[in-house]
Amino acid sequence: MFKTVELQGAVRYDHYSSASKTSPKIGLYWTPLKQLAFRASYTESFRVPSLKQLFGAQEQGAGDITEDQDCVLLGFDPGCDVSFFEVNGSNPSLKPEKGKTWNVGVVTDLGPFSGTLDWWRIDVKDAITTPTITSALQQGLFTRDANSRLLVFTNLQNSAQVLTEGVDIDLRLRLPNTWIGNVTIRDSATYYIKQRSRGVGEEWTEFNGSYPASAAPRWRNVFSIGTEWRSWEANLYIRTIDGFLDTPNGWTASDPSLVEGVRRVGTNEQVDISGAYTGFKNVRLSAGVVNLFDKTPPFSQTNALNNQYEQVGFAPLYSARGRFYHVEASYTFK
Numbered sequence: 001m002f003k004t005v006e007l008q009g010a011v012r013y014d015h016y017s018s019a020s021k022t023s024p025k026i027g028l029y030w031t032p033l034k035q036l037a038f039r040a041s042y043t044e045s046f047r048v049p050s051l052k053q054l055f056g057a058q059e060q061g062a063g064d065i066t067e068d069q070d071c072v073l074l075g076f077d078p079g080c081d082v083s084f085f086e087v088n089g090s091n092p093s094l095k096p097e098k099g100k101t102w103n104v105g106v107v108t109d110l111g112p113f114s115g116t117l118d119w120w121r122i123d124v125k126d127a128i129t130t131p132t133i134t135s136a137l138q139q140g141l142f143t144r145d146a147n148s149r150l151l152v153f154t155n156l157q158n159s160a161q162v163l164t165e166g167v168d169i170d171l172r173l174r175l176p177n178t179w180i181g182n183v184t185i186r187d188s189a190t191y192y193i194k195q196r197s198r199g200v201g202e203e204w205t206e207f208n209g210s211y212p213a214s215a216a217p218r219w220r221n222v223f224s225i226g227t228e229w230r231s232w233e234a235n236l237y238i239r240t241i242d243g244f245l246d247t248p249n250g251w252t253a254s255d256p257s258l259v260e261g262v263r264r265v266g267t268n269e270q271v272d273i274s275g276a277y278t279g280f281k282n283v284r285l286s287a288g289v290v291n292l293f294d295k296t297p298p299f300s301q302t303n304a305l306n307n308q309y310e311q312v313g314f315a316p317l318y319s320a321r322g323r324f325y326h327v328e329a330s331y332t333f334k
Helices: 051-055 068-073 133-138 301-305
Strands: 004-015 020-033 036-047 058-065 082-089 097-109 113-129 142-144 150-153 157-178 181-198 219-229 232-241 268-277 283-290 324-331
Touching: 068 133, 133 150
Parallel strands: 082 150
Antiparallel strands: 004 020, 020 036, 036 097, 058 082, 097 113, 113 157, 142 150, 157 181, 181 219, 219 232, 232 268, 268 283, 283 324
């Protein structure tokens, strides 16, 4: 019977003038059958803040606090309208990030069909993030300056803990010698189970499905179909990004009210096509169209009205570029 077990390990040591850490990595790969394998790994990581994060520019922008929750956090009645200045940018007091990553997966190869399925979890302490206005107020990151102006600090901060958990799947079907050539059908997707954060002594706040937490939607998928026939290649891609609740607020198990009755932004699909010709010696000619149907990203009220974001009218998941064409020629020297 076909069985193999591989065990791998590694150690990395990082030393900086301000901090140092030893980070281990261990992996296991078990193949009980020739067509089936299981894999698992555990890794610790360590990252010090960059010079830009520590000593880059800081900026201030004027705004108004009107959200009921934010008003209460500042000691005002719900429905207030309070002017403030938002401080963002670098933070010279940042500490290193420390992370732990777990991964468990299965790999299969049955000839024309192959696929992988992986569960993963990333647990980061002292993660360097940009807090929302609400999060900054909850953490007490506000004060008044000598001129009694209200300052809210949404510059880079070390969040107490960030937990991200999800599943990756990649499926592939190969159909050789069809009437349109050797066809490959592939579908790959990432699904987020959790995108959470919490301060010391607080319960988890769940941002999964809200205005893109860390620029990550709840799920994204890429379906493709391609064919190779003699010297010709052709490919079709359908890229889908999940919609989201149009609010930057998360929710807790004890208080889900911040996302109740909130407007939802729908899913977005983009279609790309490409083709190539390799009939000339050492030459490859290719062309394609990205965003074939010239689709506009879905409107986000949060992005348009909240001065914490770009205010371009759609989430940073999407590109402002509409349909465009590309043509390429390459020559390989041998």
